[in-house]
Amino acid sequence: MNIREILEFDNITIQCHDNPDADTLASGYALYCYLKEHGKNSRIIYSGRQLISKDNLVMFVDNLKLPIEYVADNTKKIDGLLVTVDCQYGARNVTKFIADEVMIIDHHQVEITDVKSSLIRSNIGSCSTIMWELLKKENFPFGKYEDLQTALYYGLYTDTSQFVDITNPLDKDMRDAMKFDPVLIKRLMNANMSVKELEIAGLAMIRSIVNKQERYAVVKSRPCDPNILGLISDFVLQVSDVDICVVFNKLDYGVKFSVRSCIKEAKANDVAAFISKGIGSGGGHISKAGGFIDIDEYERKYKTTQLESYFCDMINSYLDSYDIIEAQEADVNISEFGMFQRKEIVLGYVKATDLFDTGTEVVIRTLESDINIGVEDDMYFMIGIKGEVYPVRGDAFGKRYTPVDEPYNMKVEYEQKAMDVNTGDEYLLLRYAKSCISKSKVPVYAKRLTRGVKVFTSWDNDCYMLGESGDYLVISCNDLKDMFIVDKEIFETTYEEYGND
Ligand SMILES: [Mn+2]
Structure with a gap:
């Protein structure tokens, strides 16, 4: 899909998802500004049962003078093109309007496959990022639209739990490129929580599950803005018996969760990826991360298992799944290893x-x-x-x-x-890279892992290298303390048995 296709239409309606958040509003506004720049008139609408009421969003709309209209009646046909942003036409979270033509721009998991004009990039942290890249490719003059830069920045901020869940470099590029209004952003950041959400957070903490033996906590919260989960987990991690904390809630379209860790043996981003493996996505930073579980996938795989038990089981299983090796002190039995060398x-x-x-x-x-x-x-x-x-x-x-x-x-x-x-x-x-050929025929010891391993290497004792079953543990023949993990695929394409010429 090319954003220029939209310019062929004279009537363009941009639709945000019901119960709009900052990301869908910013994405809609980006498209609106792009069309305005090209002399096109468009309108931004949303529908659903509720009007925008959260303080930060009201502030966002008012301050940026976002031209958004609430349309309660969805029985009137829309002339021309309808573009749904940060949501997929026909999906549960967006009221369906009949239109001549439909287009989708979104970053959630693909749910709708029968709309031909779709741009859905599920590995991007916010739809605002996708809009930024689309506009940038068209040389859009962002300098003329400071409000839009603030909007996109805040859209990404709220969709990635205050930038914590960012895993894609494109999101980082957008975050770094935006010249936002710092005064407004600060006010928005401090209008994050409603009184009702303060109560939800309090109730969630009262009912937290703490496993003192394994030193983790699991907390279920009632539905609230996903970034409240991060605030709760920051708080719970400060409990002395808790090293790893997961806070989650169930929303219409799936389960959002937040992970915190304060121990070097468990990176929060690894825990998030482990919990959501095969049924969603998860990632972030070493100490703070988050993720999402697709509810249909979950129910297919785990039937009626309570989410609390699922999260506890997954953390237990995570803690059981990896051996820990401190390279400095390790005493490895080399007889179990084969000898390999790097290929040219x-x-x-x-x-x-x-x-x-x-x-x-x-x-x-x-x-x-x-x-x-x-x-x-x-x-x-x-x-x-x-x-x-x-x-x-x-x-x-x-x-x-x-x-x-x-x-x-x-x-x-x-x-x-x-x-x-x-x-x-x-x-x-x-653009600057030249080629070189590796000439090392130096032998190494290597062993295929049959179980997960975390290696604290001799050059970085704070941050482990993660090896999954199938990856290789490689040790230098000259220095048995020099050991590291090599990814299965990389090992198999770049190493060969020693002595092969
Ligand atoms: Mn979004």
């Missing part, structure tokens, strides 16, 4: 000082994560076969790789970039 593979590289001065603080953004690093002389940014980027320092580059004078190309979902933290200058790494 082509990788990409960029010499860091070709882009930045020595000492520059840089963030490298990839699909997987943000890496903060200080540029050193003789530092190279390596681009691996799955698009991962990692630094190689000192003389290691010359020892391990032979440069070839060819550009390096690969297909990626998100183009990795390096950004100067202070100036904001950014470089898409693939």
